[in-house]
Amino acid sequence: MEPRNETHISGFLLLGFSEQPQLQPLLFGLFLSMYLITVCGNLLIILVTISDSHLHTPMYFFLSNLSFADICFTSTTVPKMLVNIQTQSQVITHAGCITQMFFFNLFVMLDDFLLTVMAYDRYVAICHPLHYTIIMHCGLCVFLVLASWTLSVLISLLHSLLVLRLSFCTHVEISHFFCELNQVVHLACSDTFLNDMVTYFASVLLGGGPLTGILYSYCKIASFICTISSAQGKYKAFSTCISHLSVVSLFYCTGLGVYLSPGATHSSL
Template sequence: MEPKNQTAVSEFSLLGLTDDPALQPLIFSLFLSVYLVTILGNLLIILAISSDSHLHTPMYFFLCNLSLNDICLSTSTIPKMLVNIQTQDQSISYAGCLSQACFVVIFVVLENFLLAIMAYDRYVAICYPLRYTVLMNSCLCVLLVLVSLCISISDALLHTLMLLRLSFCTRLDVPHFFCELAQVLRLACSDTLLDNVLIYVASCIFLGVPLSGIIFSYTHIVSSVLRMSSSEGKQKAFSTCGSHLTVVTLFYGTGLGVYISSAVTDSPRKIAVASVMYSVVPPMLNPFIYSLRNKDMKGALGKLISRMISLL
């Protein structure tokens, strides 16, 4: 292939999930529905928490940030895909592709940190209930979110700046429905060893450390709950962690599925289909998990919907 300097690259092509034109309307309808459900569900969570003073606690503050992050993650990928299908144009500009890759990294890394912070919040609530309000004060909660956001942005910008130095080949087809960092790197003609090492190191740190924190928190939570003499106390403790543990299992389970699929198959299109599971499915299901398994959220959502109906 004839290399082309990155300054001459004007656009990439997003090949999407299938080449079959007959399936495009079905994919458009499916992803449009998923996107609308994701936005509506997470917005309801945010509005319910904001409007109910009983939910102004650290746990729901972090849940509110998680919902906002899920909205941003879905918005960074799905709308461009829908526009491309509707216009029958697979192109995305060079700046747009790099920006999309950057935003996806930001929100995926931030999701990891938020899930780890929420696990730590449950750890403090169950293992140190008498000191909970002191340890999880409002300043610390805001600081944890801001630090996580700064780390996520710094990591994403570093990967994006590394992409800017690369030269790309003449064939710029991304076998995906969005510009995933790893897929864009495969199109480069220049040496990407440093980029791949950086991705590996960053993944170990920014994915491994939060996951280790979650495992540490739940190990101590289970240990504390098993030492409780009251069965009612055990049930209450597990119920407060059930929703979060389900979301954690969904997020990391789908991520592991993508990793395994990329290891056992050489088909980029199959990997793209698998990537839907971690980039699209968790943001859509998270609001349902928290609203269906949490009595306080059910009550807050019921009040919010009742007020909205009364205003119509």
């Protein structure tokens, strides 16, 4: 076997969506607008939740944390992409790539955990309304959010440390606009078996676990709604879940679209 050309690389190339110069201003304007709308919208939710005492409830406490996570999530990747478009540079340093990957994974997992916590909150509110304030007390809400943060930080840190141990070849082009874990790992020249196993088990446990919790909560909610006699009561109970269901559907459908796409599948081979 011929020895591979390994080196301590200084950075990676983010290929982005398109290399055509005429499309760069369009992409810059589109993503800048989407980023500003996302940040301003989530900031507005946080400010309204803090300022209105009527919204100091578990549901809005979790929602404000989710909004903060979404701001951080988009700020992890989009600003760097906008800078690269503006400067006509595709380079991100090795340290910058690892840092971006750490925070991206952290806030993706945090979103996932918070959505699960919010599903449990809706389950208690609809199925056990008389005991809602007793079950969802302040201490439990804070504990659930802190547990979500702690798990997200620890798992993201594990992924990042495992990437740091890898040696990379001279071919360091990432066919994305940010440092996506799976693509970065499979640019390595060294053995990635441990990385692949950790990623696989993390995907199964942290992807399937929260999704199972969400589905279980909504199965119980659906069963309870079916026992309500009046149509107005059913609509009122279900209407409190519509916004959460929409966010859950968007989150998981987007994730499946990204990681089951032909490009993502090809990059993992």
